[in-house]
Amino acid sequence: MDRPAFIPAEEKKRIYLILADEFGFGNDTPMATVAFSLMNAGVEKESYGYAKLKAFLADLGEFLSFTDIVAGGVPQRLVTIVKREEWEAERLKRNRAAADKDGERSSAVDITASASPEENSTIRQTQGAPARTLAPSKELERFAWLGPWDDLLESLADIALPEVWEFESASADPRRKSILRSYLSTTFYRLKLEDKVCIDEDAGFAAFNTGLVNGRYDDIYACFTPGTGQSAWRFAGFCTSGARGLGKRLVNLFNPLPEPASYFKCKDDLLFDLEKNLIIDFDHIVIDNIHRLPHSLLEDELRSNDEALRLLADAKPIGSDSERKASYAKLRELLEEEDRLFKRLRLRVSEAVEMARRRVRWNFRTAIPSYYPRMNAMSLLLPLCLVDELHADAALVVQLMASGNYQGQTILTMEQAYMNARLICRPDSDWLTTLPLREEN
Structure with a gap:
């Protein structure tokens, strides 16, 4: 300093x-x-x-x-x-x-x-207390100069245990490795909150545990040397402990070695308790996040209202972002006014939630732990099969409250859900994967 x-x-x-x-x-x-x-x-x-x-x-x-x-x-x-x-x-x-x-x-x-x-x-x-808007994904870039993201991510993926780091959709570019970028940035943010970023200013060296391992299951560390200009640090490379170069320097300077991020406080962070009440924020899910509901579901449930169908047509992905946002904004206003339409969507979501609870009863691993960085909070993800019972279209974010009730806070797209869950570990799930959603009719 x-x-x-x-x-x-x-x-x-x-x-x-x-x-x-x-x-x-x-x-x-x-x-x-x-x-x-x-x-x-x-x-x-x-x-x-x-x-x-x-x-x-x-x-x-x-x-x-x-x-x-x-x-x-x-x-x-x-x-x-x-x-x-x-x-x-x-x-x-x-x-x-x-x-x-x-x-x-x-x-x-x-x-x-x-x-x-x-x-x-x-x-x-x-x-409604004001709070600074945090950008957890930017904390790593604030900490150090990283160079081109593509090069950094490629070097990490090359030494880490093989994993799919991009969603397998027609428009996805596997070179971007968006999952890995999200994982690394948010992991650093969590480590910073836990005070686990190791810094030796006298030696001019800093490092953190990425939480990833190589083929021998050795921890992989990100290392930094003093930067120039506006950045205090500069990315130097990835290493394992004791390996030549950075790995030897890491062992020489830090004892204990940088620790991985931790997320769990108790078993409630891992398991969904079917005995507890689950209260759903339907207004937030159905109205505020209507853009995350499947298009075919909306067409089916809102077909009795001509204005709603017109707005849905304007909100299809083939249009511009501004047009879609404007259409969804008007659709939200319509749902606020038309209680009958809101109730139809709420019923479909309720049925999907009940199906998710049955799946958890059948297999407790259905509920997937995840971390939401903007709230620094652990939650569980439940699959919502909104169009048919065999495919999840979205994920319900469930958080255990101080009262002992579960709160269904919001819904996430499948990609958002996967990124939040991947922070904890690679999902081993029959419903949350990197594969694209089925084609909607």
């Missing part, structure tokens, strides 16, 4: 106010969750001269305490916010002012002092 690590007193207070509002006091919170909150608020450790999150948080020890545990065989640091009375008056005064400004939010503001992180997340969404 260009300057010594230092956090001014006013900045410490600002960070305290952010974390106290977010997590309350006395709640043990994973460090990755705290890092996600700080990034959302625009607080970057690098701005204060810190390369490692642990060091940054340690210097906030006036109001943070730490507990190191092992969860599922993976070391994890928990962070707890400690109340600072001299700053509490300002925080409470500010929150009361916000509550007075918007009376509808007054009760939720008071709740945050004792609510769990999951409950606070729901409260913030209800309040």
Whole structure:
């Protein structure tokens, strides 16, 4: 770094106010969750001269305490916010002012002092609290100069265990390796939240564990040397530990070696519990995400409305993006007004959800774990067979809430679902693959 690590007193207070509002006091919170909150608020450790999150948080020890545990065989640091009375008056005064400004939010503001992180997340969404728009896929490019993406991805694919890294559709270009690019970028983002990007500034070397392995199942690491210009680091290559060149340097500088990203906290992240209630956000799925529903399904269910059919015709893929977006926007308005049409689509989605639950009962592996980086949240994916019972057309994103209920948050296209699931591991599934969807009639 260009300057010594230092956090001014006013900045410490600002960070305290952010974390106290977010997590309350006395709640043990994973460090990755705290890092996600700080990034959302625009607080970057690098701005204060810190390369490692642990060091940054340690210097906030006036109001943070730490507990190191092992969860599922993976070391994890928990962070707890400690109340600072001299700053509490300002925080409470500010929150009361916000509550007075918007009376509808007054009760939720008071709740945050004792609510769990999951409950606070729901409260913030209800309040409509502003947050910085994160681009997890860009964090790696912010960290280092990578050179041409095609060359980087090709070099990684050459040494990694063979895998399909592009969707097998007629329009897909296998050289792009869009799945691998998404995987590598988001893996780095998760590692940054977990403070697992290893940096030795004195030696001029940085590295992270890609989570991929070669044919001998040796971990593959991405390595970096000091950059020039706007980038602090420059991509140097991939290696395995101890291999000539970068691999020997890696072993010489880091002990332990860079660890892979971890996602699981408990078995609930892996298994869908059929005994729990599943509540579906039909408005968001049917109306907001109508563009992710199969075109043939929409034509079938909306055939009684001439305006809807006209809008669907304009929304077909052969048109321009702007025309399709405009048509879907009008179709959303129509569904808001025509309750009968909305109910027909909701019924079809409900039937598909029930079929998915039956599939989980038959084979628990039907529910696939996935990671959603923009919310830093684990979820499960369930197949939605909306046109026929043999083929999934979309994936339902199911998240376990603090109440113990499942929330059906949204639906994803099959490609979106595969990319989110691939972050955890390569899906071994009879419904989520890189193969193209069947042709719609």
